[in-house]
Amino acid sequence: MRRTLLLLAVASLAGCTSSFVRPANTVDMNHHGYQAERQNALEVTNTARIANQARCADLDIALAGQPVDAGLGASFDEPQLFSPGDLLRVDLPREDDFGGDYVIGPNGYVRLPFIGDLPASGMSTSQLETIIARLLVEGGYYKPGFARASVSVLEWAPIQVSVSGAVFQAGDVLLNQRDADDTPAERVSAAGDIAFQRSLSSALFAAAGVRPDADVRNIVLVRNGRRRVFDMSGALNGGAMDDPLLIAGDRIHVPSRGCFQMALARPSRITPPGIRVFMSNLTQPAASNAASAIGQDATRLPYGTRFLQGLVSANCVGGLQATNAGRWGVLISRNPITGESEVVARSIEKLVRSANRDDYNPVLLPNDAIACYDSHVTNVRDVIAMVSEVAAPALNAAIIGGLAN
Numbered sequence: 001m002r003r004t005l006l007l008l009a010v011a012s013l014a015g016c017t018s019s020f021v022r023p024a025n026t027v028d029m030n031h032h033g034y035q036a037e038r039q040n041a042l043e044v045t046n047t048a049r050i051a052n053q054a055r056c057a058d059l060d061i062a063l064a065g066q067p068v069d070a071g072l073g074a075s076f077d078e079p080q081l082f083s084p085g086d087l088l089r090v091d092l093p094r095e096d097d098f099g100g101d102y103v104i105g106p107n108g109y110v111r112l113p114f115i116g117d118l119p120a121s122g123m124s125t126s127q128l129e130t131i132i133a134r135l136l137v138e139g140g141y142y143k144p145g146f147a148r149a150s151v152s153v154l155e156w157a158p159i160q161v162s163v164s165g166a167v168f169q170a171g172d173v174l175l176n177q178r179d180a181d182d183t184p185a186e187r188v189s190a191a192g193d194i195a196f197q198r199s200l201s202s203a204l205f206a207a208a209g210v211r212p213d214a215d216v217r218n219i220v221l222v223r224n225g226r227r228r229v230f231d232m233s234g235a236l237n238g239g240a241m242d243d244p245l246l247i248a249g250d251r252i253h254v255p256s257r258g259c260f261q262m263a264l265a266r267p268s269r270i271t272p273p274g275i276r277v278f279m280s281n282l283t284q285p286a287a288s289n290a291a292s293a294i295g296q297d298a299t300r301l302p303y304g305t306r307f308l309q310g311l312v313s314a315n316c317v318g319g320l321q322a323t324n325a326g327r328w329g330v331l332i333s334r335n336p337i338t339g340e341s342e343v344v345a346r347s348i349e350k351l352v353r354s355a356n357r358d359d360y361n362p363v364l365l366p367n368d369a370i371a372c373y374d375s376h377v378t379n380v381r382d383v384i385a386m387v388s389e390v391a392a393p394a395l396n397a398a399i400i401g402g403l404a405n
Contacts, residue, residue, distance in 0.1 A: 020328050020373065023343040034213075034335040035260045037307075037362035038344045048359045056259040079124045083248035084108055085157025088120070090132065091150040098136070101154060114139065122224065122247060125151050161203050161246050165254035166215070168208035168272065168336070168366055175202050175246065199243045201235060201269045203252055208366065209272040209303075211336050212264040215255040222251040235269040256337060265363045266304040275303050278369040279314040306361045307331050307370070308351045316372035317348055331362065332369040348372075 030039040036051030082088070084106050091099045104110045108121030115135050120128055132149035136142045158176045176197040196202075200221060204210055217231045221244065234241030267273045277299050301310060311317050311329045327348045334341050344362070351357050364370075 020345070022345045023330065025342055026340065027338075027342075029342065029344065033342060034333070034337065035362045037358070037360055038331075038333075038342060039360065047356075052260045052262065056257055056261070079126070080153075080156075080245050081122050081124055081247045082120050082128070082153075083157060083159045084121055085159075085248075086120075086153060087155040087157070088128075089152045089154050091152075092136075093148060098141075098149075104157075114141065125153070156198060159198055159246060159248040159250075161248070161250040161252060163203055163207040163252045163254070165252075166211045166213050166256040166336075167204065167254055168211055170207060173203055173206035175206060198246050200230060200246060200252065201232065201243050203246060203250075204232070204254070204270040210254055210264060210270050211256070212260045212262070212363070212365075213256045213258060213337060214261075214264060215257045216264070216270065218255055220253040220255070221246075222253070223247065223249075232270055236263055236266075236271075258337060262363070267302065272303045272366060274300055275305070275364060275366040275368070277301055277305075277310055277313075277364055278367070279310070280369070280371040281314045281316055301364065305364050306358075307346065307364060308348075308357065308361050310364050310368075310370050311348055311351070311372070314370050314372060316370075317352065328373040330371045330373065331364075332371070333362075333365055334367075336365070 025033075027033065033039060036048040039048075039051070082104055084104050086104045088102050088104065088110065089100070090102060090112065098113055098115075100113075102110050102112065104120045108119060109117040110120040111117050112132065115132070118128070118131060118135070123131075129149045129151050132151070133142075133147040136147040136149070137144050141147070156176055158174050158178070160172055160174050162172050164170045200219070204219075210216060216233050216236070219230045219232050221228050221230060228244075230242050230244070232241055232243075233239065264271060279299055299313075301313060307329065308317075310331075316327060316329055328345055329348050329351070330343060330345045332341065332343050346360065351361055
């Protein structure tokens with residue numbers, strides 16, 4: 001019996017003292033991983049910044065050295081255009097029969113008294129005023145030269161546009177949503193409104209922001225078959241940029257440069273302000289996530305947070321140096337270009353103490369996962385405790401039997 005327990009203890013200790021097995025990936029992380037910082041830490045030959053740039057056709061945005069207005073697309077040569085749901089006010093001089101407040105219907109038409117349905121979606125204020133005045137004359141209600149219509153916007157409605165390409169959540173997004181309780185009475189009774197949430201930058205933000213591989217200098221906006229390219233890099237460096245207002249049905253595409261750009265991995269008008277990260281620290285020194293204070297605040301991190309900072313948030317760093325210094329952290333992420341999962345492991349102590357840590361300390365992305373593994377010393381301690389717990393009944397029975405004899 002004692003020999004069996006001894007063999008069990010030796011086997012358990014041998015298993016727990018084996019080296020940490022690093023996870024494998026189907027692709028070569030040193031050349032095809034999403035971030036150069038995810039490469040094998042033992043094979044780092046160049047700085048991650050240079051490695052990331054080498055995957056791009058030119059330099060990183062932050063290092064391009066171009067003037068802030070270089071390459072800016074021409075501004076839309078159109079004023080703000082109407083969309084279904086917009087609330088309009090139509091006024092005519094000394095005339096109450098035609099004037100009033102009207103909503104553009106879901107089919108893009110607005111119905112006016114005596115005139116009928118007019119196409120309004122995609123038109124500007126001046127265009128709609130011209131059409132109304134012309135129809136009033138053609139209907140015999142006004143003499144030529146006397147019909148003048150005034151159209152003003154009381155409220156810009158929410159609109160739906162589609163966003164595709166290098167964004168974190170591609171698909172349809174709804175812009176300019178408002179709660180009725182948030183609108184003061186003075187604004188409700190006043191004429192005029194502003195659609196500041198119906199802009200191109202708002203659409204990119206609503207799609208969870210552009211990814212670090214996005215080509216922000218060549219964002220495509222398609223409207224009624226017309227294609228226009230916009231440079232949105234000003235949202236990141238404080239430079240000038242065109243930020244056109246959108247209408248319902250616009251399509252936006254963000255091209256990918258196929259490489260990771262550190263300048264895009266921070267909060268801005270077109271990138272996420274923060275990210276959600278899944279964490280697991282279910283071993284020593286914490287017995288559970290609750291005990292280690294891994295809650296909502298710990299798992300919601302500012303965008304641009306690196307792996308080491310995430311490990312600190314998960315309480316994987318620190319503790320007794322003799323037992324906890326040999327811990328390992330694992331990052332589980334997904335390559336947004338290929339859709340493949342990428343898993344990397346790092347020695348936590350090496351991340352803390354190495355001067356070149358940024359070369360293998362990747363930036364966390366939305367929905368990344370972090371897991372912690374304990375040191376070999378802690379493993380041995382727990383195995384000894386487990387063997388002792390299993391062997392205790394047998395040893396007690398043997399002792400009692402010996403005393404009885």
